[in-house]
Amino acid sequence: MTNDPAIPEREPVSRPEASTPNEPGEAGSFASVPAETSATVPAEAAGPVEASATVPAEAAGPVEASATVPAETGDPAEAPAETDESAAATEPSGSAPRSRGRRIAGLITKIISWIVIGAAVLLIVAFVLVPRVTGATPYTVLTGSMRPNMPPGTTVVVRPIDFDAIRVGDVITYQIASGKPEVVTHRVIAVNVTQDGPRLQTKGDANPAPDPNPVRPEQVRGKVWYWAPFVGYLSQGIQSDTRTWVARGIGIALIGYAAVVVVGAVRGRARRRRETPEPPASH
Numbered sequence: 001m002t003n004d005p006a007i008p009e010r011e012p013v014s015r016p017e018a019s020t021p022n023e024p025g026e027a028g029s030f031a032s033v034p035a036e037t038s039a040t041v042p043a044e045a046a047g048p049v050e051a052s053a054t055v056p057a058e059a060a061g062p063v064e065a066s067a068t069v070p071a072e073t074g075d076p077a078e079a080p081a082e083t084d085e086s087a088a089a090t091e092p093s094g095s096a097p098r099s100r101g102r103r104i105a106g107l108i109t110k111i112i113s114w115i116v117i118g119a120a121v122l123l124i125v126a127f128v129l130v131p132r133v134t135g136a137t138p139y140t141v142l143t144g145s146m147r148p149n150m151p152p153g154t155t156v157v158v159r160p161i162d163f164d165a166i167r168v169g170d171v172i173t174y175q176i177a178s179g180k181p182e183v184v185t186h187r188v189i190a191v192n193v194t195q196d197g198p199r200l201q202t203k204g205d206a207n208p209a210p211d212p213n214p215v216r217p218e219q220v221r222g223k224v225w226y227w228a229p230f231v232g233y234l235s236q237g238i239q240s241d242t243r244t245w246v247a248r249g250i251g252i253a254l255i256g257y258a259a260v261v262v263v264g265a266v267r268g269r270a271r272r273r274r275e276t277p278e279p280p281a282s283h
Contacts, residue, residue: 113261120254123231131157136225139173140232141185145204146171155231156185158222166191166200171224174202174215183221186211 127138141154150156150171158173166172166188173185189210190201199214 110261110265113257117254117258117261123228124254126226126228127155127157127231135160137221139183139185141227145207146185146187147206149205150185150227151229153230153233154227156227157225158185159225161220161223163198163217163220166220166223172200172202172215173221173224174200174219175221178216178219184211185224 130136131138136157136159138155138157141150141152141156144152146154156171156173161172168188168191170188171185172188173183176182176184184202186202186204188200189203192199192201192214194214197217199216200220201210202215203210
């Protein structure tokens with residue numbers, strides 16, 4: 001056997017441990033490395049992912065806080081738009097009562113206009129056209145002898161009638177003196193037969209005594225057909241021819257106004273129909 005020369009024992013070589021991250025809770029050589037030392041590590045050695053992974057929790061906190069700020073406050077540029085939208089959304093609710101009030105006021109105005117037009121047309125027809133067509137004559141009561149049914153200012157329309165057809169209770173218009181224009185409208189209270197022929201006894205409804213003179217056939221202008229209180233005040237002081245022209249002018253003006261109102265109503269209805277959206281078709 002040969003004896004090998006004794007090989008001297010070598011000192012164990014101590015190698016630094018790999019710079020791997022320590023497990024949580026374990027103390028390592030890098031646990032006490034200051035933040036300044038890790039900050040000087042080149043970017044090539046650390047890499048972008050590892051560098052971001054070594055960001056302390058304290059540094060990440062403000063980032064998270066700043067990340068949540070835009071979510072709470074929102075984009076400043078979008079805030080006015082949202083405000084405008086909310087204002088626009090609330091505007092119709094405030095304007096709805098106003099538009100409804102305008103529609104009601106317009107409807108009331110139209111109703112009043114039609115009432116006035118209808119009344120004026122009715123008066124013109126009743127006291128101008130009908131008397132002309134039928135041969136009747138309108139008169140205006142000036143005194144209160146026929147109160148309360150025919151107060152002063154009442155317009156009566158008198159239609160011609162045969163003397164023999166007059167009965168007690170009829171209201172007639174007759175001349176005070178035969179051939180004179182002044183007339184009286186009173187009620188017949190008696191029909192008397194005399195040697196000179198029949199005579200009428202008349203009396204005003206508000207008068208205490210009958211008229212002193214009997215009425216002869218040639219004095220009678222006719223029997224009251226119909227009347228309207230206070231209409232006579234509108235025509236007093238206007239001559240017959242002038243009254244006719246005034247009535248014609250008023251009639252033409254009323255017809256024109258009625259045409260304007262009708263055309264305006266039709267156009268307004270058509271405009272509202274165009275502005276109102278059509279409902280979606282159901283399938």
